[in-house]
Amino acid sequence: MSNTITSGSAARLLQDGVKKVWSAASKEWExxxxxLYKTDSSSKAYELTVQMENMGLASVKTECDDITLDxxxxxxxxKFVHVAYGKGxxxxxxxxxxxxxxxxxxxxxxxxxxxxxxxxxxxxxxxNTAFSAxxxxxxxxxxxxxxxSHINGPSGGTYSNIITAAEFSESAxxxxxxxxxxxxxxxxxxxxxxxxxxIGHTNNKFEFDRVLNSSLRSGTADNDKxxxxxxISNGVVTSPYLDANTNAWFIMTDAEExxxxxxxxxLEFGEDKAFMSDNTRYKAYMRFSTGYSDPRGIYGSNxx
Numbered sequence: 242m243s244n245t246i247t248s249g250s251a252a253r254l255l256q257d258g259v260k261k262v263w264s265a266a267s268k269e270w271e272x273x274x275x276x277l278y279k280t281d282s283s284s285k286a287y288e289l290t291v292q293m294e295n296m297g298l299a300s301v302k303t304e305c306d307d308i309t310l311d312x313x314x315x316x317x318x319x320k321f322v323h324v325a326y327g328k329g330x331x332x333x334x335x336x337x338x339x340x341x342x343x344x345x346x347x348x349x350x351x352x353x354x355x356x357x358x359x360x361x362x363x364x365x366x367x368x369n370t371a372f373s374a375x376x377x378x379x380x381x382x383x384x385x386x387x388x389x390s391h392i393n394g395p396s397g398g399t400y401s402n403i404i405t406a407a408e409f410s411e412s413a414x415x416x417x418x419x420x421x422x423x424x425x426x427x428x429x430x431x432x433x434x435x436x437x438x439x440i441g442h443t444n445n446k447f448e449f450d451r452v453l454n455s456s457l458r459s460g461t462a463d464n465d466k467x468x469x470x471x472x473i474s475n476g477v478v479t480s481p482y483l484d485a486n487t488n489a490w491f492i493m494t495d496a497e498e499x500x501x502x503x504x505x506x507x508l509e510f511g512e513d514k515a516f517m518s519d520n521t522r523y524k525a526y527m528r529f530s531t532g533y534s535d536p537r538g539i540y541g542s543n544x545x
Contacts (some may be wrong), residue, residue, distance in 0.1 A: 245331040245520065250429035268476075269354060274364035275441065276478045277530060278502035285509045287323060287378070288503055290534040292316040294394050316394035316427065319378040321530040323505040326363070328355055329524035337521060343412040349510060349523060356508055361482050364502060364531050369485035372403070372404070372543040378532050386533060387541035394427040402536050408544040409445055409490045411452050413430075414469060417492055417540055418528055424494075434494045434537060437475045442483040449477045474475035499538015503530045 279459060294316050300309035330352065370376040376386040384390055389401040404420055406415040424434045439449055453473060458465045473492070483489070493499065506528035514521050533539065 244249050245333060264440060269357060270361070270481065271515075272357070272361070273279070273478065273480045273482065274361055274502060277364065277480075278440070278500045279367065280502045280504065283321075283323065283503040283505045285505075288321040288530070289318055290321075290498060291318045292394065292498075292534065294396060295426050295428045295430065298430065299397075314395045317379045317382055319532060320380040321501070321503050322379070323503065323528050323530040324363075325418045325506070325526065325528040326356070326359055326439075327524060327526045328352060329522060331522050334519035334521070335380050348511075352525050353508075356478070356527060357444070360508075360527065361480075361528070364529075365480065366480040367500070367531055367533070368483055368489075368491065371489070371491070371539070371541050378534075379403070380496045382535075382536075386536060386538070386539065391430075391536050393462075396428055398427075398429060400425065400537075404540070404542050406543045406545060408488055409441065409448055409452070409542070410460065411469065413542060413544075414439075414452060417542065418469075418472060421492065421540055423444045423495060434496060436473050437478070438478055438493040439473045439485070439493050440478045440480070440493060442487040443479045443481050444487045445490060446479045449479065452532070453477065484542065486545070489541065490544065491539055491541040493539055494537060496535045496538040498534035500531070500533045505529055 247417050292315070294314045296311045296313070302308055367376055370385075371387040372385050374383075374385055377383055378386075382392040384392070387403045389403055390399050391402060392399055401420070404413065407416070418436055421434050421436055424432050426432050436518050439453070441449065452467075453469055455467050455472070506526065508525065508527040511524045511526070512521065
């Protein structure tokens with residue numbers, strides 16, 4: 242009961258004459274995580290996706306010879322394990338009755354804010370650890386989400402979804418877009434990937450805007466056309482929660498199975514009253530998971 246809110250928790254609220262009752266919390270950011278993931282629902286304890294290897298190039302068939310056969314094989318099977326989050330608080334009957342400003346009745350608002358920010362922080366973990374092994378998916382290839390040594394699958398070979406660490410700039414963006422355009426599948430055949438979002442910390446907002454939206458090249462006296470304008474189809478996402486390395490930046494692509502958020506139990510609230518103590522109890526609960534199937538869905542630069 243040490244966390245129970247009693248009359249003594251906010252003695253000033255028992256008296257008339259307080260001009261304003263406020264908290265340090267002000268407006269919240271609009272939800273950011275839906276812009277960082279494809280969202281889906283789930284009704285199971287976990288979700289599995291299975292990669293099937295593609296076919297290679299066709300072989301020349303000479304007269305009278307049989308056609309060369311190929312096959313499909315299972316590759317990696319990333320596993321999305323849902324995690325539950327909850328929070329609550331208890332208010333005594335006396336604290337509610339004697340409060341002159343109805344503040345505790347608004348406690349659900351504070352609880353809602355806590356849960357919303359928790360969801361943002363937890364869904365950003367994958368980005369904040371993108372270049373370390375802790376971001377590797379269970380059932381995946383065992384390396385960081387953004388790595389130079391991703392494994393293709395049963396046929397072997399590796400590929401990269403990073404560029405040499407470089408702060409965001411016109412030339413660095415061009416390098417990453419070229420890397421995306423050179424992407425190949427698990428049999429080494431060219432695939433068409435499109436850059437859909439540029440993602441980074443809020444510190445990068447203005448540089449993102451200068452490089453992408455200037456009609457002429459940024460930071461040069463030349464009158465050249467800005468060829469990068471329009472190359473990111475769905476624009477820019479900046480987030481204060483990308484705080485592990487505020488210089489790191491990412492490009493999301495339209496790979497079919499990139500980063501996914503699974504909503505197992507949407508945010509829900511509950512309230513009841515203890516019969517003997519008359520204390521009111523409030524709680525909130527949610528359950529979700531995040532991860533990725535195809536690392537080609539995200540490219541990154543671990544700039545320092």
